[in-house]
Amino acid sequence: MARKVLVLGEVRDGSLRNVSFEAVAAAKTSSEGGEVVGVLVGESVSGLGAELIQYGADRVVAVEDEKLKQYTSDGFSQALLAVIEAEKPEGIIFGHTALGKDLSPKIAAKLGSGLISDATGLEVSGGNLVFTRPIYSGKAFEKKIVTDGIVFATIRPNNIAPLEKDEARSGDVSTLSVEIKDLRSIVKEVVRKASEGVDLSEAKVIIAGGRGVKSAEGFEPLKELANVLNGAVGASRGACDADYCDYSLQIGQTGKVVTPDLYIACGISGAIQHLAGMSNSKVIVAINKDPEANIFNVADYGIVGDLFEVVPMLTEEFKKLLVNA
Amino acid sequence: MNIYVLMKRTFDTEEKITIAGGQINEEGAEFIINPYDEYAIEEAIQVRDEHGGEVTVISVGNEEAEKQLRTALAMGADKAVLINTEDDVENGDQFTTAKILAEYLKDKDADLILGGNVAIDGGSGQVGPRVAELLGISYVTTITNLEISGDTATVVRDVEGDSETIETKLPLLVTAQQGLNEPRYPSLPGIMKAKKKPLEELELDDLDLDEDDVEAKTKTIEIYLPPKKEAGKVLEGELADQVKELVNLLHTEAKVV
Numbered sequence: 001m002a003r004k005v006l007v008l009g010e011v012r013d014g015s016l017r018n019v020s021f022e023a024v025a026a027a028k029t030s031s032e033g034g035e036v037v038g039v040l041v042g043e044s045v046s047g048l049g050a051e052l053i054q055y056g057a058d059r060v061v062a063v064e065d066e067k068l069k070q071y072t073s074d075g076f077s078q079a080l081l082a083v084i085e086a087e088k089p090e091g092i093i094f095g096h097t098a099l100g101k102d103l104s105p106k107i108a109a110k111l112g113s114g115l116i117s118d119a120t121g122l123e124v125s126g127g128n129l130v131f132t133r134p135i136y137s138g139k140a141f142e143k144k145i146v147t148d149g150i151v152f153a154t155i156r157p158n159n160i161a162p163l164e165k166d167e168a169r170s171g172d173v174s175t176l177s178v179e180i181k182d183l184r185s186i187v188k189e190v191v192r193k194a195s196e197g198v199d200l201s202e203a204k205v206i207i208a209g210g211r212g213v214k215s216a217e218g219f220e221p222l223k224e225l226a227n228v229l230n231g232a233v234g235a236s237r238g239a240c241d242a243d244y245c246d247y248s249l250q251i252g253q254t255g256k257v258v259t260p261d262l263y264i265a266c267g268i269s270g271a272i273q274h275l276a277g278m279s280n281s282k283v284i285v286a287i288n289k290d291p292e293a294n295i296f297n298v299a300d301y302g303i304v305g306d307l308f309e310v311v312p313m314l315t316e317e318f319k320k321l322l323v324n325a
Numbered sequence: 326m327n328i329y330v331l332m333k334r335t336f337d338t339e340e341k342i343t344i345a346g347g348q349i350n351e352e353g354a355e356f357i358i359n360p361y362d363e364y365a366i367e368e369a370i371q372v373r374d375e376h377g378g379e380v381t382v383i384s385v386g387n388e389e390a391e392k393q394l395r396t397a398l399a400m401g402a403d404k405a406v407l408i409n410t411e412d413d414v415e416n417g418d419q420f421t422t423a424k425i426l427a428e429y430l431k432d433k434d435a436d437l438i439l440g441g442n443v444a445i446d447g448g449s450g451q452v453g454p455r456v457a458e459l460l461g462i463s464y465v466t467t468i469t470n471l472e473i474s475g476d477t478a479t480v481v482r483d484v485e486g487d488s489e490t491i492e493t494k495l496p497l498l499v500t501a502q503q504g505l506n507e508p509r510y511p512s513l514p515g516i517m518k519a520k521k522k523p524l525e526e527l528e529l530d531d532l533d534l535d536e537d538d539v540e541a542k543t544k545t546i547e548i549y550l551p552p553k554k555e556a557g558k559v560l561e562g563e564l565a566d567q568v569k570e571l572v573n574l575l576h577t578e579a580k581v582v
Contacts, residue, residue, distance in 0.1 A: 105419070109454070114542030117451060118448060136445070137448060139341070140342045141550070143548075145543065145544055147542060185491050185493035190487055247503045250503065254360050284554075301579075303560050314571070
């Protein structure tokens with residue numbers, strides 16, 4: 001069944017996030033040949049419409065207002081509800097990001113719809129859109145369909161491949177005028193803690209440290225390796241509880257669930273709660289002094305050794321490799 | 326202040342997951358308060374101790390959740406409410422739970438509602454914002470700090486590692502992120518007192534809801550375990566050679582670098 005599917009294009013620091021291109025691909029599959037309409041919400045965002053189209057959207061609707069400069073659930077929901085009212089879609093796809101997680105349940109509740117959160121895959125089967133999503137932080141998976149209302153879904157970054165960018169592709173970028181009123185919350189200040197380096201949830205490479213890192217300074221060699229590989233630094237709960245790093249870096253059953261291409265676990269023993277957050281990574285490398293550490297049971301490659309020796313050597317080897325590449 | 330906490334009973338994080346008859350096997354598993362809801366309970370108690378009022382902890386589930394509600398009372402909550410859906414709801418989803426909670430809360434004049442930002446079992450993170458929307462109040466998710474002064478709340482929110490300071494008004498619903506506080510353990514006197522605190526049990530009928538009103542909008546058609554990850558190759562030899570071999574394997578065999 002051909003469906004009209006909307007995709008919210010998420011803008012950060014003036015650019016579209018990669019997950020939004022993945023969401024376009026998910027929308028394309030969901031549409032079964034129907035129309036994919038990108039939606040942009042912000043102060044001045046319509047200029048990004050062309051790029052959404054190059055990644056597969058058929059056209060784009062932008063809602064622009066100075067009150068939408070910063071995300072608020074009140075402002076963005078008014079904008080998106082107006083687009084939904086005008087477009088009458090059968091499906092809406094968001095990234096499973098801070099914004100998508102915050103906004104999508106409000107709109108689904110308002111419209112009395114089902115919402116499938118944190119999907120890692122989707123297929124069309126027997127006329128249904130069947131989403132795959134992890135439960136118990138990835139210890140199990142479920143396949144799920146929406147049975148009533150618009151099909152709402154948020155997709156986890158890094159799991160659904162974006163379509164190839166086609167610079168020749170063009171389409172209509174229009175604006176919809178919406179009166180944004182009654183914002184009940186005001187964003188007073190944003191402090192960038194994650195500004196150094198790559199965002200953990202979208203990173204292709206993650207270098208994670210555990211108790212074996214021993215101190216906040218102990219994370220320095222991990223950061224250097226992450227820089228060389230254009231990756232992000234993460235941590236186990238042990239390292240966060242010991243105050244070696246901020247809780248925002250925590251990976252595990254509490255904390256973030258990540259699925260990078262490469263996960264390098266340094267001085268992490270591999271408690272079941274940590275494994276839940278990372279064991280679906282494509283390739284896992286474990287570096288640990290203890291050959292009996294549980295992390296070796298899920299690792300594709302392991303080195304038994306002191307991370308403070310191994311990690312700097314790895315950094316040097318990768319530098320050599322990448323210079324030659 | 327009239328404070329409510331939304332609490333879910335979940336599998337202990339230590340538990341391995343197995344499947345029996347197409348469902349997650351709960352046989353013999355240990356259950357706990359969803360860890361993120363523990364932060365919500367702790368925060369509710371701290372807000373009450375500072376501003377006065379009463380903390381009521383609500384859970385939608387079956388009678389087994391009484392144990393976790395008693396734990397919340399032992400931590401210091403004043404009242405507990407169990408909305409027992411065992412006989413009425415077979416396959417609920419986040420729509421179902423949010424609808425039931427909102428129906429219960431709609432005439433309670435809550436000033437502040439707290440919950441965890443996500444439950445570690447279903448992992449959807451939908452119920453908090455859905456409840457706020459159904460009640461017509463504002464909400465802030467994944468909070469790491471909360472300060473209330475009069476009817477103004479100043480909230481710090483974790484946004485993928487960045488922190489955002491938001492000013493908003495009560496009534497308000499917030500969902501807790503790790504780092505909000507350090508949840509207390511119930512003390513022995515707390516546990517003794519909890520036995521005498523009120524724990525009300527309700528069913529859908531008591532909320533003037535019937536099964537159709539809360540029928541799920543989604544359906545799970547299959548549950549399965551991920552393919553078991555096999556232990557890979559532990560490298561051997563001189564450390565420097567291992568490092569060279571690893572880089573080579575990642576580049577040529579795994580092709581991730």
